Amino acid sequence: MTPAHRILAGLALLLAVVAPLLPGFPPFWVTLLSYIGLSSLVALGLVVLVGVAGLTSFGQAMFAGFGAYATAILTTRYGVSPWATLPVALAISGALAWAIGAVTLRLRGHYLAIATIAWNVSFFYLVGNLDFFARNDGISGIPPIRLPGIDFGQPLAFYFLVLGFVVLAILLTRNLLDSRTGRAVRALRGGALAAESFGVNTHRARILAFVYAALLAGLSGWLYAHMQRTVNPSPFGITMSIDYLLMAVAGGVHNIGGALLGAAIVTLLRDQLQSFLPWLLNAQGNFETIVFGGLLILLLQFSPRGIWPHLARLAARLLPAPAPAPVPPPAEAPALPPRAQPARGSEVLRASALTKRFGGLVAVDGIGFALNAGEVVGLIGPNGAGKSTTFNLLTGVLAASGGAVTLLGQPIGGHSARAIAGRGVARTFQHVKLVHGMTVLDNVAIGAHLRGHAGAAHAALLLDRAEEARIFALAWQQLHRVGLAHVAHLVADELSLGQQRLVEIARALCLDPVLLLLDEPAAGLRHLEKAALAKLLDRLRAEGMTILLVEHDMDFVMNLTDRLVVMNFGAELAQGRPREIQANPAVIDAYLGTAA
Numbered sequence: 209m210t211p212a213h214r215i216l217a218g219l220a221l222l223l224a225v226v227a228p229l230l231p232g233f234p235p236f237w238v239t240l241l242s243y244i245g246l247s248s249l250v251a252l253g254l255v256v257l258v259g260v261a262g263l264t265s266f267g268q269a270m271f272a273g274f275g276a277y278a279t280a281i282l283t284t285r286y287g288v289s290p291w292a293t294l295p296v297a298l299a300i301s302g303a304l305a306w307a308i309g310a311v312t313l314r315l316r317g318h319y320l321a322i323a324t325i326a327w328n329v330s331f332f333y334l335v336g337n338l339d340f341f342a343r344n345d346g347i348s349g350i351p352p353i354r355l356p357g358i359d360f361g362q363p364l365a366f367y368f369l370v371l372g373f374v375v376l377a378i379l380l381t382r383n384l385l386d387s388r389t390g391r392a393v394r395a396l397r398g399g400a401l402a403a404e405s406f407g408v409n410t411h412r413a414r415i416l417a418f419v420y421a422a423l424l425a426g427l428s429g430w431l432y433a434h435m436q437r438t439v440n441p442s443p444f445g446i447t448m449s450i451d452y453l454l455m456a457v458a459g460g461v462h463n464i465g466g467a468l469l470g471a472a473i474v475t476l477l478r479d480q481l482q483s484f485l486p487w488l489l490n491a492q493g494n495f496e497t498i499v500f501g502g503l504l505i506l507l508l509q510f511s512p513r514g515i516w517p518h519l520a521r522l523a524a525r526l527l528p529a530p531a532p533a534p535v536p537p538p539a540e541a542p543a544l545p546p547r548a549q550p551a552r553g554s555e556v557l558r559a560s561a562l563t564k565r566f567g568g569l570v571a572v573d574g575i576g577f578a579l580n581a582g583e584v585v586g587l588i589g590p591n592g593a594g595k596s597t598t599f600n601l602l603t604g605v606l607a608a609s610g611g612a613v614t615l616l617g618q619p620i621g622g623h624s625a626r627a628i629a630g631r632g633v634a635r636t637f638q639h640v641k642l643v644h645g646m647t648v649l650d651n652v653a654i655g656a657h658l659r660g661h662a663g664a665a666h667a668a669l670l671l672d673r674a675e676e677a678r679i680f681a682l683a684w685q686q687l688h689r690v691g692l693a694h695v696a697h698l699v700a701d702e703l704s705l706g707q708q709r710l711v712e713i714a715r716a717l718c719l720d721p722v723l724l725l726l727d728e729p730a731a732g733l734r735h736l737e738k739a740a741l742a743k744l745l746d747r748l749r750a751e752g753m754t755i756l757l758v759e760h761d762m763d764f765v766m767n768l769t770d771r772l773v774v775m776n777f778g779a780e781l782a783q784g785r786p787r788e789i790q791a792n793p794a795v796i797d798a799y800l801g802t803a804a
C-alpha cells in the first residue's frame with residue numbers, strides 16, 4: 209500500500225465513521241451507506257476473483273442469495289438466532305461455491321463467464337419456483353440482529369455493524385493477498401504454465417479465489433436479509449450480479465480501494481438518477497440502467513482500470529513523495545532449509561530416446577543426453593528443431609510420446625510440472641512470464657512457493673509472518689545474487705527485457721533447484737547485459753549449479769557452455785564440447801553456417 213493509498217483509506221474511514229454521527233445527517237443516507245457497505249463486501253470479493261485471479265463471475269448475487277436464504281429459513285422456520293446462522297450461511301455459501309467451482313472453473317475466459325450466468329439464472333428460478341423458498345412472495349419476518357444492549361434493527365447501529373464487517377473484510381483480504389497463498393492466486397495472471405512450473409496448484413488457487421469471493425457475498429447476503437427482514441429472489445438475480453461487476457470495474461477491480469469506491473459511486477449514482485431522470489424526462493422507467501450502460505462503455509474505453517488509480521495519482525501529487533524503500537540486508541530472517549544438492553560431477557538428469565509427436569509431426573525424435581552436476585550444457589539447433597519442446601518434456605509441461613527421463617536416478621516421465629518443480633527443476637521462459645502489475649520482489653518470491661507451507665487461513669489471521677519473512681529474505685538474497693536488489697520494489701513491467709530475464713532467473717533460484725533450465729536467456733539482451741548474464745551463469749556453475757540452456761547466440765553459447773547437444777528436425781545431430789561442435793561439418797552445414 210503506497211502512502212497515497214493509505215491516506216485515501218484513512219480519510220474514507222474517518223468520513224464513514226464521523227459523517228453519520230453529525231447532527232442532522234439524514235436517516236435515509238444512513239440506509240444508503242449501509243447499502244454501500246453491503247455492496248462493498250461483494251465488490252471486495254470481486255477484487256480477489258476478477259482483479260487478482262483474472263476470473264470473471266456473473267454469479268455473485270447468487271452467493272449473496274445463499275447467505276440470505278440460509279438465515280431467512282433458519283431464523284423464521286427453526287427459530288435459530290441470527291448470530292448462530294452466520295457460520296451456517298458462510299458454510300453454505302463456501303461449500304456451494306467450492307462445489308460449483310470444482311465443476312465450472314476448468315472453463316476459461318468467456319465460457320467461465322457464461323457458466324456463472326447459467327448458475328445464477330438457475331438459482332433465481334429455483335428459489336422463485338419452489339415452495340420451500342416461498343417462491344416469488346419471499347420469506348418475511350426475519351428477526352433483526354441483536355447483541356446485549358444493541359439492537360441492530362436500528363439503522364445507525366446496523367450501519368456500524370456493516371462498517372465493522374467491511375473493515376474486517378478489508379483486513380482479511382489484504383492479509384490474504386499479501387501472503388504465499390495470495391501470490392499463488394496472483395500468479396494466475398502470469399499464466400498457468402509459469403505458476404505450475406513453480407509448484408502452484410492453479411486449479412486450487414482458482415477455487416480458493418472463487419470460494420473467498422463467495423464467502424464475502426454470502427456475508428453480504430446474511431446482513432442484507434437482517435436489514436430488509438424479508439428476502440425474495442429479485443436482489444439475487446443476474447441483474448444484481450452485473451451491477452456488482454459494474455461497481456468493481458468502475459471503481460477499479462485491481463484495488464481494494466477501487467471496490468469500495470465503485471460500490472459507493474454506483475449506489476449513490478443509482479439513487480440520484482432514480483429520482484432525477486424520471487423528473488427530467490417526465491416519465492417513469494429504469495432510465496438509470498441506460499445511463500449506467502453508457503457510463504460503463506465510456507469507462508472501459510477511456511479508463512479500463514477504473515477510477516481509483518486516478519484518485520490515487522491525484523493524492524500522490526498532493527502529498528510529499530515517499531522516501532525510496534530501503535534495501536534491507538539479504539538475510540534478516542533465518543534461512544529456509546536448503547535442498548540436498550548432488551555431488552559435483554554426479555548425474556543429475558538423463559533423457560533416453562525422448563520422443564514427442566504432434567499428430568504426424570515428430571517434434572522430438574528419440575533424443576538422449578545426460579547432465580552432470582556443475583555443468584552448463586547448451587541445447588542448440590535451427591528454429592523448429594525441437595528445443596523448446598524438449599524443455600517442455602523435461603519439465604512436465606508436455607507428456608512424452610516415448611522415451612524416459614530420470615532426475616537424480618528417479619524416473620520423472622509422466623509427472624506433472626508441479627511435481628517436477630517439487631523435485632528441484634526450475635526454469636525460465638523463452639517469452640518472459642512475470643506477473644504484470646506485481647513488484648519484482650513479489651514475482652521472485654513466487655519461486656519460493658514450494659518452500660513455504662502457510663495456507664489461506666494462516667495468512668488471513670497473520671499467522672504466516674515468520675514464514676513470509678524467510679521467503680522474502682530468500683527472494684532478496686536471490687535478487688542480490690543476480691544484481692537486481694536495487695529494483696526490488698519496482699513493478700516488474702517497468703524493467704528492461706534483460707532485467708526481466710534476470711528476475712526470472714532469481715525466481716528460479718528461489719526454488720533452490722538441482723537443475724536450472726534457461727530458455728533463450730540472452731534473447732533481446734544488449735551486449736553489456738549479455739556479459740553480465742554470462743558472468744552470473746559462470747558464478748552459478750562455480751557454486752555447483754547444473755544448467756541446461758537453449759540459446760541462439762553462438763558467441764554466448766560457445767564461451768559459456770561445457771558441452772553442447774545439437775538438434776535438427778527433432779533428432780540429435782551432434783553432441784560434444786563447443787570446439788568439437790564448431791568444427792563439426794554436419795552442424796556447420798545445418799546450423800552454424802547460418803547462426804555463427
Ligand SMILES: Nc1ncnc2c1ncn2[C@@H]1O[C@H](COP(=O)(O)OP(=O)(O)OP(=O)(O)O)[C@@H](O)[C@H]1O
Pocket residue numbers: 566569571589590591592593594595596597598
Ligand atoms: N503444441 C504444438 N502443437 C503442434 N506442433 C508443435 C507444438 N509445439 C511445437 N510444435 C512444432 O514442433 C516443432 C518444434 O518446435 P519447438 O518450438 O520445439 O522448436 P525450437 O527448436 O524451440 O524452435 P525455436 O528456436 O524457434 O524456438 C516445430 O515444427 C513446431 O511447429
